[in-house]
Amino acid sequence: MKIRILFRSEVILVLLLAVIMINALSAFFFTFLDHVVHGDLYRYGLQFNYEWAGQYWAYSSLMISFLAIAMLVTGISMAFILIYTRTRGTGSRFVSCLLLIMGIVMSGISAFFFNRLDYIVNNDLYKYGLQFSYEWAVQYWAYAKLMLGLLGFATAITVISLVLILASKPPYEIVVGKSRHEIQLFPRTRAIFKIGSTKLICSVLFSAGVIVLGFSIYCTSSILAFIGLSFTFWGALLFYITPSKQVPLELLNATATSNLTNMEKILMGCNLNGKCIYLPPKYLRDFESSLMFISSKAEQALPKFGEVEEEKFYSTNPDGIFLTPPGLALSKLFEKELGTSFTKTDLNYLQEKLPKLFIEDMEIVESMNVETENNIVTMEITNHIFKDVCEETRKHSKLHESIGCSLCSALACALAKATGKPIMIEREEQSRDGKTTKIQYNILEE
């Protein structure tokens, strides 16, 4: 039996967290060193001059900035490792490695700037009256060694983490005899971090931005402030514009098919010859609901006001059935998006608002045109996402003739509510290329 455990996500995450903390500690020791230069050295004859101070400040701010960037990229790399733990995508693994390399380079640059700064202290400052004394030098060397030592230690840990990631070869497997079994070695880690990668990136960006902003205030660095501000903003923005949940269109089509078949069966079984009529709210007890009536004979009057009950299936006077429209939920969704009930609107409102709602807000069609002539409302829709469902509806002749597809039905519900009159789908045509659907609704006079 052979077990391959090469990618230990927990170990790598802990190592990288240690890297960030060590880097932060290194920056902390630098502030002590800075206190020695800007405090103690003046007691040993150092004269202040902008010539050395300007250079010193520039190098120190550059050093701190690069150190902060190194911490930041390590943090982002951790996020990508978490994504890798969840998705096993090679892309996130590659990005995390790349970020770690970037972190090592940033630490190296930071060390380089510290060396330049050290050169100023150990050479240039003697030209400005500094007297050597072991009292300040011992302190200075201790902090410098601590700082550089920690920086080196952090780099070493980063290299180890990098090697661990590169050496990993998921999926994990157990080979028992000749059979291979894939196993999840860290189900808890995967469960804890089973949040959307986008949300994870947003949180990392936002928190990293806040940390960098804090650093920028502490170090009075405008570069860090710009970086921090941008990270915070983009983190928050990504979170704000990310859709709640995306479902493939194929899934929607698959769930609709069986319902269409059932509806066709009902229509055939009840031997209904009349066309479907979408009843306005005044016929119903619940004004926000919708109901359609299909009569048994082709030319038959509508049921009377008091005789319509939402719970009833059969109608005796006149003969027919009551059904909940297949597009009712969709029409309610339109109402929710518009922030109003169709019962409070009119035909002009629909004519004006529906195209914007469909194209811009809900992105379910590419273009839409609503025209009204006498009692006929014509809607022309191009490239809508319900194309496949409508195509499926066309296969059920009875259903297609009387009720229409989900989108046609939803629009009929909306029209019935807005006009307050019964609506009948007169015709539904599709262009030869299959892109444009033209639906004609008839507003019936009672």
Added chain:
Amino acid sequence: MQFPLSFWDVSLWLALTALILLITAELISPYYGQSSLQIKKGRLKTVAFTLCLLFLLTVLIRIFEIITPT
């Protein structure tokens, strides 16, 4: 300790961010066809306009400062 960015730095940042967002919002607009970018485009547009208005506000403050005698 003080915030290292001046009012004009923030104004410049607002201008650049608003520009990027406005162009992005326009390019991914559904009126140019259904894009595969799965984001709430309406919200992006709102943010872009808000940032644009904030930038214009900073400009107005600047103009007010110039025309007001000290």
